[in-house]
Amino acid sequence: MDSSDALTLARLQFAFTVSAHIIFPAFSIGLASFLAVLNGLWLATARAVFLDLFNYWKKIFAVVFGMGVVSGIVMSYQFGTNWSVFSDKVGPVIGPLMGYEVLSAFFLEAGFLGVMLFGRERVGPKLHLLATLMVALGTFMSAFWILAVNSWMQTPAGYAMNDVGQFVVTDWWAVIFNPSLPYRLVHMVLAAYLTTAFVVGAVGALHLLRNRTHAAARVMFSMAMWMAAIVAPVQIMAGDFHGLNTLEHQPAKVAAMEGHFETHAGVPLVLFGIPNAAAGRIDYRVAIPNLGSLILTHEWDGVVRGLNEWPADQRPPVGIVFWSFRVMVGIGFAMLGLGVWSLWMRYRRKLYDAPWLYRAAILMGPSGFAAVLAGWMVTEVGRQPYTVYGLLTTADSASPIAAAAVASSLIAFIVVYFALFGSGTFYILRLMNQPVHGHETGLPPEQPIRAGGIMPGPVMAATHVLPATEQGASS
Numbered sequence: 321m322d323s324s325d326a327l328t329l330a331r332l333q334f335a336f337t338v339s340a341h342i343i344f345p346a347f348s349i350g351l352a353s354f355l356a357v358l359n360g361l362w363l364a365t366a367r368a369v370f371l372d373l374f375n376y377w378k379k380i381f382a383v384v385f386g387m388g389v390v391s392g393i394v395m396s397y398q399f400g401t402n403w404s405v406f407s408d409k410v411g412p413v414i415g416p417l418m419g420y421e422v423l424s425a426f427f428l429e430a431g432f433l434g435v436m437l438f439g440r441e442r443v444g445p446k447l448h449l450l451a452t453l454m455v456a457l458g459t460f461m462s463a464f465w466i467l468a469v470n471s472w473m474q475t476p477a478g479y480a481m482n483d484v485g486q487f488v489v490t491d492w493w494a495v496i497f498n499p500s501l502p503y504r505l506v507h508m509v510l511a512a513y514l515t516t517a518f519v520v521g522a523v524g525a526l527h528l529l530r531n532r533t534h535a536a537a538r539v540m541f542s543m544a545m546w547m548a549a550i551v552a553p554v555q556i557m558a559g560d561f562h563g564l565n566t567l568e569h570q571p572a573k574v575a576a577m578e579g580h581f582e583t584h585a586g587v588p589l590v591l592f593g594i595p596n597a598a599a600g601r602i603d604y605r606v607a608i609p610n611l612g613s614l615i616l617t618h619e620w621d622g623v624v625r626g627l628n629e630w631p632a633d634q635r636p637p638v639g640i641v642f643w644s645f646r647v648m649v650g651i652g653f654a655m656l657g658l659g660v661w662s663l664w665m666r667y668r669r670k671l672y673d674a675p676w677l678y679r680a681a682i683l684m685g686p687s688g689f690a691a692v693l694a695g696w697m698v699t700e701v702g703r704q705p706y707t708v709y710g711l712l713t714t715a716d717s718a719s720p721i722a723a724a725a726v727a728s729s730l731i732a733f734i735v736v737y738f739a740l741f742g743s744g745t746f747y748i749l750r751l752m753n754q755p756v757h758g759h760e761t762g763l764p765p766e767q768p769i770r771a772g773g774i775m776p777g778p779v780m781a782a783t784h785v786l787p788a789t790e791q792g793a794s795s
Contacts (some may be wrong), residue, residue: 326723327715330402333730335700337395339693340737344388346692349463349509350516351381352429352456355436357543359452363445369535376536376756377520380748382437385429387744394733402726406707406717412488413479413495414469421465429458460509467508471501473708474699475569487708499569503562504699510555511695514655515688517547522685523752525678536756538672541681545671549659556652560615567616567624570709572634573702575627576641578612579605582626587612592646595638600628602642636704644697651691658684 355374362370396418399407435443435451443451478494479487489495524541527534567574575581579590581600589612593605613622627635658680665674703709707717 326721326726327718329723329726329730330398330718330721331714333402333726333733334395334398336730336737337391337398337733338700339696340741341388341391341395342692342696343689344384344391345459345463345466346508346512346515346689347519348381348384348388349459349512350514351377351384352452352459353513354516354520354543355381356449356452356456359449363449369539372536372756373540378437380751382433383744383748383751385433387741389430391737391741401729402719402721403707403717404719406712409485409712409717410473410487410708412486413472417465417469417472417496421462421469425458425461425465427458429455429462432458463508463512464505467505468496468498468501470699471504472496472498474498474504474703475500476708476711487711500562500565503558503565506558507555507562507695510551510558511688511692513547514551514555515692517544517551518655518658518681518684518688519686519752520544521548521681525681526753527755528672529675529678529682530755532672534755540756541678542666542671544681545659545662545666548655549663552652552656552659556656559649559652563616570703571625572627572630573636573641573698574616575625576636576638576702577645577698578616578624579638579642580612580624580626581628583623583629584626585613585623586610586621587616587624589615595642597635597638634705636702641698641702644694644701648691648694648698651687651694654684655687655691 355378358370358374358377361367362374432451432454435448436455439451440448472495475498476487477498478489478491480490482488520540521544524537524539524544527537528541531537563574563577578587579593579595579602580587581602586609588607588609590602590605590607593602593607596603610620613624614620616622616624627638658677661677661680662671665671665677671677705713705715707714
């Protein structure tokens with residue numbers, strides 16, 4: 321095996337480990353905010369159903385957080401093993417940003433995690449809510465700093481080159497708030513919220529199929545469907561703005577996403593097809609005339625650059641980018657469709673009597689993870705052949721390491737990851753399969769089922785829904 325084999329294996333290893341890692345932060349960012357909302361609703365309403373849901377989902381959050389930390393630490397070691405040249409050249413820029421992520425985000429998140437998980441009776445409900453909010457803030461700040469690093473690699477700014485070929489900072493503000501950060505941050509955080517919403521909705525739907533009067537299941541399903549109906553269209557709009565920003569700074573990536581090889585006005589929107597990079601065309605394509613130009617340039621006859629304007633060795637792999645983009649967009653519109661369906665059932669007062677909606681929600685449960693992975697592939701594969709876009713190639717970033725060493729570590733990662741994270745995922749699914757055990761197990765027989773809102777029934781008195789220990793804590 322030669323150096324090119326080592327480069328390919330190093331890329332595969334990083335792709336595998338980051339794919340295994342990204343699903344956990346995507347879930348924990350949204351789940352931490354969901355826990356904060358549940359905690360706040362319990363304090364505001366004194367309804368035990370919100371506390372029951374908090375206690376139910378905090379166990380899942382703890383497992384997800386642990387797996388995210390482990391996978392993140394392992395991934396970061398590759399900067400020193402497989403990508404030492406990259407680390408040397410960009411270390412003065414991204415090193416401090418990674419340090420800020422640990423100091424301002426991870427320490428904040430981990431520091432309050434124990435209080436959130438075990439400290440309600442020790443610190444009281446209000447301070448416990450503050451701890452939960454700090455954990456949620458920590459997850460957001462972690463996403464901010466990591467995306468600042470990755471966005472700088474996509475749209476570098478605020479830098480200069482020193483005498484030994486390293487990137488050095490000339491303007492920290494420009495480095496952190498580089499041209500693509502706002503769009504990527506909004507897009508990723510909304511993706512995390514949607515990912516969590518569809519997992520929560522799937523769990524609620526599963527338990528509603530078993531018992532449609534279960535109060536906790538109805539609350540979590542209703543809250544999840546509100547999130548889907550509200551956030552999915554916002555995410556589609558955010559994705560459009562992100563696409564326009566990408567067109568400005570990374571036009572080759574957009575050309576690969578859209579499947580355009582030739583530059584011309586009034587390009588069509590290619591819905592489906594088979595990319596043929598060798599021939600420079602999309603075979604068997606299904607397209608809508610001029611719609612591509614309208615979306616990308618907001619003009620019916622706008623000119624869009626094609627991949628043929630770049631040398632062959634400066635083009636991203638078309639097939640992966642083309643199909644990953646369609647998977648991401650397709651899932652996004654499926655999310656929107658489920659949200660609209662839930663609004664229609666809510667309007668008809670049948671949200672809690674909709675078995676086919678529940679089955680669709682269960683099917684869509686893992687959709688957020690698939691969309692996040694597809695979006696990551698578009699982002700990272702689409703910037704090839706560069707690690708720092710237009711400035712540092714992937715081939716020039718790799719360590720001078722033997723291919724056999726990379727192959728052995730890749731095999732070890734695959735075995736350990738599937739064993740460790742497979743077990744963790746199985747345990748999470750077992751927790752989700754269990755119903756929420758609480759005090760509002762159903763509606764009083766004399767009360768009709770209410771299909772609207774997140775409340776499954778009239779607000780019950782605190783003395784009816786709180787156990788003795790929680791009544792004492794809240795008094």
